[in-house]
Amino acid sequence: MVRVYLTESDHGLKPLLKCLHDELGVLGATVTRGVAGFGASGVVHSAGLVDLSTDLPLVLEFFDRPDRARIAIERIKDFVDPGHLVSWSVRVEGDERASASPG
Amino acid sequence: MVRVYLTESDHGLKPLLKCLHDELGVLGATVTRGVAGFGASGVVHSAGLVDLSTDLPLVLEFFDRPDRARIAIERIKDFVDPGHLVSWSVRVEGDERASASPG
Amino acid sequence: MVRVYLTESDHGLKPLLKCLHDELGVLGATVTRGVAGFGASGVVHSAGLVDLSTDLPLVLEFFDRPDRARIAIERIKDFVDPGHLVSWSVRVEGDERASASPG
Numbered sequence: 001m002v003r004v005y006l007t008e009s010d011h012g013l014k015p016l017l018k019c020l021h022d023e024l025g026v027l028g029a030t031v032t033r034g035v036a037g038f039g040a041s042g043v044v045h046s047a048g049l050v051d052l053s054t055d056l057p058l059v060l061e062f063f064d065r066p067d068r069a070r071i072a073i074e075r076i077k078d079f080v081d082p083g084h085l086v087s088w089s090v091r092v093e094g095d096e097r098a099s100a101s102p103g
Numbered sequence: 104m105v106r107v108y109l110t111e112s113d114h115g116l117k118p119l120l121k122c123l124h125d126e127l128g129v130l131g132a133t134v135t136r137g138v139a140g141f142g143a144s145g146v147v148h149s150a151g152l153v154d155l156s157t158d159l160p161l162v163l164e165f166f167d168r169p170d171r172a173r174i175a176i177e178r179i180k181d182f183v184d185p186g187h188l189v190s191w192s193v194r195v196e197g198d199e200r201a202s203a204s205p206g
Numbered sequence: 207m208v209r210v211y212l213t214e215s216d217h218g219l220k221p222l223l224k225c226l227h228d229e230l231g232v233l234g235a236t237v238t239r240g241v242a243g244f245g246a247s248g249v250v251h252s253a254g255l256v257d258l259s260t261d262l263p264l265v266l267e268f269f270d271r272p273d274r275a276r277i278a279i280e281r282i283k284d285f286v287d288p289g290h291l292v293s294w295s296v297r298v299e300g301d302e303r304a305s306a307s308p309g
Contacts, residue, residue, distance in 0.1 A: 027186060086297065
């Protein structure tokens, strides 16, 4: 499983999704929007407070076979801020195409 | 930790939650709605674009002891599309009932 | 990666975020709101049903170096219900400050 931390304001989501889908063809990807968060910049983004932020965190996750996930990480890491890309191994049930990611 | 990928249109969420809660009694489960994503079908679901999709990704996650998580996976995997069920080991802090999932 | 399960009604989120940001200075944290879920209490929270719940699950996740993540877990676990705090190791790409969490 590979996770990329973005925010709504950095406009990095669409090119990343396009790359993962069209070029790399990873098995699956999902994007969720956070309601609060902070990163290396130290800024706390939060929805539902008085200073309603429009720059909420976005979390993009995708998975594939370990070797393909590794290739995808190398491909996209220049688009992502350092420390905003994490990965861990998972077991994919019932699919011979992918048994763990990213190894 | 076990994760199941669904979409809003496949109506699989309610029966799964009912099974996990009533029959399997797993320690905890949460469901989050994604704002974009794609799967093996290759379709990109996305909220907030002009063609506002009503078929957004749903991510169901639950955890339990490794042996109980494994039983749960075997029980539910027929309800889930191949490759839409992933799992990884976690450490549960401060609870003797569960120390890792699913092993 | 450390994950804490909260609900909207328990008001534990703000003090936790403040502790993680101001006192512990973890590398990053995000909060997402679930649309349904249940925990040790056995209550199913769900948005979008007739009995529209205002007590939805909140999932707080943060990551840091293994040693710092461990310190953070020890610091916050008294604020969290038993079994509501899970962790697993991740690889952080492109950041020398953090290579895995929490080890």
